[in-house]
Amino acid sequence: MLTFFNQFPQRVSDVTTELTTQGVPLTAPAAPAPPLDPDDPWASSRPAPPVNRTTLAWCTAAQMLSAHHRTPLSTQALSADALIRELGVRGLAQLHTDLHDGAPIDYRFTRCPYCSGCGEEPLLPDCADVGCPPQYEFIDHDHICPVCRGENFQPEWFGEERITQLDHLVDAPAPGRTARLSRLRKKILRLTRR
Template structure:
C-alpha cells in the first residue's frame, strides 16, 4: 500500500500563505494594505509610509499568530499585522511572539519558530543546500538566517539533555561548595 509522502516544511509555508490569502479574498479585503497616512513633512518621522503586501509569508504569519491567540477571524487582525510589519518588519514577529507569551523571552531551541517552523533559515531565501554554504558559514555573518529565531536549532530533545547535564553539574558544585564551607567553619549538621 502506497502512502503519500509527508509534506515538507516548505509545503507548510505555501499552505499557510494560501490559507490567509483565501480568507482575505473571501472577506473582500485587499491583498495590499493601503499606505498609512502621510506624516508631518516637518516632523521628526518624515519618512514616506509604505504599503504592505499581505501575501508575504511574514504578514500571513503575523495575521495567523494574532488570530489564533485572540481567537478571532483573520480580518479582525489585518490592521494589527499591517502595523506590525510597517513599523518593525520581519523582526517584529519575534517581538510579537514574546508579547503573546506575556513578554517572556522565547527560547527557540525548545519552541518552534512561528516564521521558519524551526528550520533556522529565512524561508523566503534559498536554502543552505541550494546556495552550497560552507559549514563554517554557520559561525560567520550568515545572511539568510531566520530574522525571528536567528537560526536557533530547534531540537528540544537534544537541548534538554544538555540542560539537564548542566543542572546536574551546578547542583553537584553547590553541594560540594556547601560541604566545604561547613567543614571550613566547623559547622556540622544537627542530628
C-alpha cells in the same frame, strides 16, 4: 507530496484565501504622511509604504494575532499591517514575546512561528537576494531565520543537555555548602525510595 518547505506557501495560500473570501484587499493602502511638526525637525514627512499581505511574514503575523485573540484574520489585518510596516520580519520575534506577556522566548524549546523551528530563512533566498559578501557565493551556507536567529528547535536534545548541566552543578557544590547538600541528597534519596 507535502515536504517541510511546502508548508510555507500553504500558509500564505490559506491566509490569502481567507482574506479574499472576507473581502479584504491583499495590499494595504499606504498610510497618509503625518503633518509637519515645526517642533520636531527630525520627524518623518514621508507616507508609509503600502504593505503586501501575501508575504510569509505578514501571513505569519496575522495568524499569530488571530490565534492569540481567537478572532478572524480580517480583524487582525490592521495590526499585522502596522507590525510589518514598522518592524518588518524581525518584528515577529517582538510580537511573539509580547503575546507571551513579555517573557523571553528560548527558540530551542519553543517552535519559531516564522520558520517552524528549522532555523533557516523559510523563503530559501539565494545570496544575491540577501546581499551576502561575494566570497560566500560558492560556499554552501545557510541563511538564518531573522526571527529565531538560527536556533535549532530540538527540545528533546536540549532538555537532556540542560539536565546534564544541572547535574554537574549539583555534583560540584560551592565551598561551605557541602553539609547542606549532603542533607538535601539524603532527603532526596529517602523520598525516591518510597
